[in-house]
Structure formats: structure tokens, C-alpha cells
Amino acid sequence: MLQHLDQQLFLFLNSHNSPFWDSVMYAISGRVIWAPLYLAILLYLVFTYKRKFLIIIPFIIIAVTLADQVSVQLFKDIFMRLRPCHEPSLTGMVHLVKGECGGLYGFVSSHASNSFNVALLSLMFIKKRWYTICIIIWASVIGYSRIYLGVHYPGDVICGAMVGAFIGWGVYKLYEVTDNKVLAYRKYFNSDNSL
Numbered sequence: 001m002l003q004h005l006d007q008q009l010f011l012f013l014n015s016h017n018s019p020f021w022d023s024v025m026y027a028i029s030g031r032v033i034w035a036p037l038y039l040a041i042l043l044y045l046v047f048t049y050k051r052k053f054l055i056i057i058p059f060i061i062i063a064v065t066l067a068d069q070v071s072v073q074l075f076k077d078i079f080m081r082l083r084p085c086h087e088p089s090l091t092g093m094v095h096l097v098k099g100e101c102g103g104l105y106g107f108v109s110s111h112a113s114n115s116f117n118v119a120l121l122s123l124m125f126i127k128k129r130w131y132t133i134c135i136i137i138w139a140s141v142i143g144y145s146r147i148y149l150g151v152h153y154p155g156d157v158i159c160g161a162m163v164g165a166f167i168g169w170g171v172y173k174l175y176e177v178t179d180n181k182v183l184a185y186r187k188y189f190n191s192d193n194s195l
Contacts (some may be wrong), residue, residue, distance in 0.1 A: 004088050010084055013147045013154065019150065022097045029111065029145040035108050037138070051124070055179060060121065063171040067117035067164045071110040075163070081107035085150045094150040095150045102151045111165040112160030112165075115139040120168030 027033055041187045042060075046053050083106035085094045119139040143161055146152040152160075 002155070003132070006080045006153045007084070007087075007090070010147060011090070013144075013152050015085070017095050017148065025026055025145040025148040026097050028141060029080050029149055034142075038118070041118070041126070045122075045125055051158065051183040052130075052179070055182060056175065057179075061119050061176040062119055062166055062174075064114070066171070067113045067167045068110060068125065070109050071113040071160060071163060075108045076103070076105040076110075076158075079107045080105050081156070083151050083154075085148060095148075096150045097148075100149070106152050106156045107159065108163055109146050109160035111146050112139075112143040112152075112157045113164035115142040115164065116161040117164035117168040119166040121172055124169070124172040 020185055045056060070186055082104065083101060084090055084103055085096055085101035086106075087094075116139045119135040123135055126132075139161065143157040147154055
């Protein structure tokens with residue numbers, strides 16, 4: 001029943017398209033267009049956290065790697081749910097842009113996992129309300145673009161977003177533990193108790 005509802009919601013959302021939005025959503029879904037945003041986030045973290053950024057960067061690398069690999073290795077390769085554009089029962093009903101469908105399986109969306117991972121991890125470091133709102137909207141638009149392009153069901157995007165957000169949150173918590181340990185060691189070695 002859930003799969004049927006997911007298909008129906010997909011068909012409804014995917015059917016609302018136009019040549020203008022085809023171009024917009026295709027660009028939004030591309031990775032290169034977001035490189036300036038990623039660079040801006042990294043530069044903000046460098047200038048805000050200064051030397052502490054050297055502790056932060058390994059956790060960013062871990063989070064990005066986990067979000068990307070988990071979405072494929074633990075979901076797509078195990079659940080093997082066909083993308084809507086590969087689903088035989090939806091032949092002729094899926095609006096594809098530039099005829100691009102992607103790999104065979106789509107659960108969960110790696111785009112959603114990656115974008116919500118970046119969103120959640122970065123908003124934990126950049127604790128500003130305006131940023132939180134903007135980055136969540138950004139990640140949501142990327143998720144929606146995957147439905148618009150006909151390559152993911154809404155369920156793929158929602159579950160991918162949850163996976164990415166959970167990884168981002170988990171890695172941030174791991175960073176906090178590490179940062180607290182580093183602070184404790186610094187205090188110890190800078191105190192009169194040091195050898």
C-alpha cells in the first residue's frame with residue numbers, strides 16, 4: 001500500500017513540469033552548481049573556528065563519505081528498488097529530462113542523503129537561524145528536483161534525507177566528544193598539574 005501511495009504521489013509531482021522548470025531542476029540536481037556553496041561553507045568554518053577547523057575537517061570528510069556510501073551500499077544495493085524511470089509498470093508515464101534516468105535502483109536517494117547530510121552537519125556548526133532555514137530549503141529543493149526529473153520516488157527522497165540527516169547529526173556528536181577530549185587534554189597540559 002505504501003509503495004502504491006508513493007507511486008501515485010510521484011506521478012502527481014512528476015507530471016507538473018514545463019520546459020523552463022526542466023532546465024532549472026536539471027541544473028539544481030547537478031553537483032557542480034553547488035560547489036560555490038560548499039566552498040562558502042568551508043570558508044565560513046575556517047574563519048569562524050580558525051585552528052579548530054583542523055579538528056573539524058576530518059569529521060566533514062567522514063560525514064560526506066558515510067552519507068554517500070551508506071546510501072548506495074546499505075540501501076540501493078540491498079533493497080534494489082527500481083527507479084520510477086526503470087519501473088515497467090510506469091512506462092510512458094514518467095517525465096524524464098534529457099532522457100537521463102541514472103542507475104537501476106533508487107532507494108534511497110543519494111542526492112537527498114548527501115544534501116541533508118551537508119545541511120544538518122553545517123547548521124550544527126553555523127548556529128544562525130537564517131542559515132538553518134536557507135540550508136534546509138536548499139536540501140529540500142535538491143530532493144524535490146530528483147522527483148521532478150523522474151529518477152526518484154518521494155519515499156526515496158524522504159528516506160535519503162533521514163539517512164543523511166542522521167549521519168550528519170551523528171558525526172557532529174562524535175566531533176563534540178572529540179573536541180571535549182582535546183579541550184580536556186589542553187587544560188591538563190596547560191595547568192600546574194602537568195609534568
